[in-house]
Amino acid sequence: MLNKLVIPFIFICGVVAFVSCEKDLPTYLEYKDYAYSSADENGGTWKPILIDEGAAINIGAPEDISSQSYQAEISSLKASMNEINTSQRKAIAYWGNNAVVRWNEIALELIAKYNLIPGPNDDGSYTLPNPNNPDGPPAFPFAHPPYASRALAYLSVAQFDGLITAWHYKYLYNRAAPYQQDVSITYAYEPNDIPSYPSDGAVLARVSNKVLSAMFPLEKEYLQKMEDEHLESLLLSGGNVPSDIVTGTTIGDEISEIALARAATDGMKNAQTPKAVSDSIKAAAFERFGWQWDNLEIPVRPVGLTPLFGKVRMWNVANVEDVRPIPPPALDSEEFKNDVEILKNYADNMTEEYRAIANFWQDGLGTYTPPGHWNRFANEFMVENKMNPLRSARTMAYLNMAVMDAGISCWDAKYYYHYPRPIQMIEGFKTIAGTPNFPSYTSGHSVFSAAASEVLAYIFPEKATLVRGWAEEAAISRVYGGIHWTFDATVGTDQGRDVAKYTIDVAKLDGAN
Structure with a gap:
């Protein structure tokens, strides 16, 4: 579990050096064409995701190279x-x-x-x-x-x-x-x-x-x-x-x-709910736990962001409840009271280092979001490792299935627990990272990043320490920004890692290793 108080600044320096501070907007990856490290001649035998096998789509034989038609093409x-x-x-x-x-x-x-x-x-x-x-x-x-x-x-x-x-x-x-x-x-x-x-x-x-x-x-x-x-x-x-x-x-x-x-048919069309459904989800959480998240935007947005994204069909997890995290602390618990003091301390003693980390991982409006941030890293790694297109597509498929499953799991937790954010519970509290329109627990950045880092660590084992460090920094950045409790980040990181295991288990059996 990540340290909820201190993340070495070396991680953000490493990230900045790696992507040259160009992560907020898509950037053209300049690279020289390279000789593939492998042709993956057996790639047609790998197990696909959507179809039963590579031969499931029927493609006829090409014209012989000596044929008139082929020579005309040449x-x-x-x-x-x-x-x-x-x-x-x-x-x-x-x-x-x-x-x-x-x-x-x-x-x-x-x-x-x-x-x-x-x-x-x-x-x-x-x-x-x-x-x-x-x-x-x-x-x-x-x-x-x-x-x-x-x-x-x-x-x-x-x-x-x-x-x-x-x-x-x-x-x-x-x-x-x-x-x-x-x-x-x-x-x-x-x-x-x-x-x-x-x-x-x-x-x-x-x-x-x-x-x-x-x-x-x-x-x-x-x-x-x-x-x-x-x-x-x-x-x-x-x-x-x-x-x-x-x-x-x-x-x-x-x-x-x-x-x-x-x-x-995956359920995404129902993810953004009418107000009546959103209100019923909120009421159920209050009856269950005695708390609820309230949107503090002005004017108040009547419905949170995609309350039923947690019901969307997952790729590699059979039941979202299998990866639902433990409940967050009760609002009268010592753990919660201690976390209030931690958040206040960060707000009162904001350093340039913490602010830089919060800003670097913000991935807010007008950017390619946290999932896109990790796709950018993957692109760089694929080129560095001279992957052919098939091997690259495999990397991206497992990365993004894990990230989507992680997001579904995170949103399930957000609306099941409906936990209030620091700005709602700490009088006079201000953030440096906006006010997201959905509940606090668990942190989306933490869950997305942890899942992505585990897949990248599996595919690029030489990068494992690096990417896991980045994921922990992405998680704590949301605490520095004042929009998440530390347990949102720590539990969210564990949650993302747990979800990623399901995808990695599938990858291990696809025949590509």
Whole structure:
């Protein structure tokens, strides 16, 4: 359990050095194309998440390389490559040879753009974003942390299953890339021996466009533009012919349909409740425990943020009650009274170090949220370890499933216990991190970060001490900010670690190790 009083400043220095203080908004990760550390030839045998096996989607054999049709594709490709313009060269450089990174960055960009809380109307009432009227006002979605975690999970899981399928057929049919068929074709990236049919990049382009368009419906035109640019770059790089691309997009279509069918029935549409339901949840908590959280915003928002997110379908935990944390301290207990003094002491003796930590991990409105923060770390680690797209998609799928499950577990605890925040219980208390519109126990930052750090520690064991330290710092940052009790952070950290174990247990059995 983390130390609830002191976290060494070395952790924030390490984080700042790692991401160059660019975590609040999505940033373009500059990296040179690299030779993959492994081709993962057996990747088509790995266990997917949404489908039974990599061969579940039927893809026919490609044309033989000696066929007239294939040779025509090669000739057409060479002609197109001879006419590449400056804009196309920039696109080829941008997408690189690991587009999992690029599509994740696009998702983070959209999360930050839509992470804007709807304001009050002139009469003091509130109108919520409506998926049936995405133009609003207010525009749909409000990409708060639960929404962000869900969008990233569906994106990553669909990418992973799509690439497992692609890898299955790549090594079943074993058709080499165009630049390996014709020495006059110069490949834009580092060469590799991974077969080109079907195109893994085309799978990513199509499935990412489809999933993100469903999550951010006002961005369909932009996302289609990015898919088109990505697909063109796959051809002009010398890595694929059109038949590779067409087959890849077919896989992307089928996988995204399966992913979005799950999303349509996972319960998220009911997470933001009417006031009557929200009031009944609050009343039940008061009857159960004798306390309740009250929103102190002005004007008061009538409903807390997604009271039933804790009921959304989890990925790897069968029952959310299995990971529900212990009750928080009673309001007349010595533990609670001691925590009041701790919070007062921080507020009265705020140091530059504590303020810097609170600000660094804030991940508030207009940013890519705590889930996005950990995705950024994962992107850097994947490039550092020279992962191929399939191995990268696996990393992101397990990371984001664990983070979403952690968020569901956290929101279950928040509204089951409905525990008041420090600003509600300490007279005259002020925060330096705003006033979140949901109960205190447990801390979302703590639960999200602990779950993410455990998955990253599993996949990148050499980073285990580092990422676990970051998670503990993210947790205590919310105490420094004055919006959480120390037990929100300590119990939340344990909760996130417990939830992550379920996902890690699945990862250990998927055949990739």
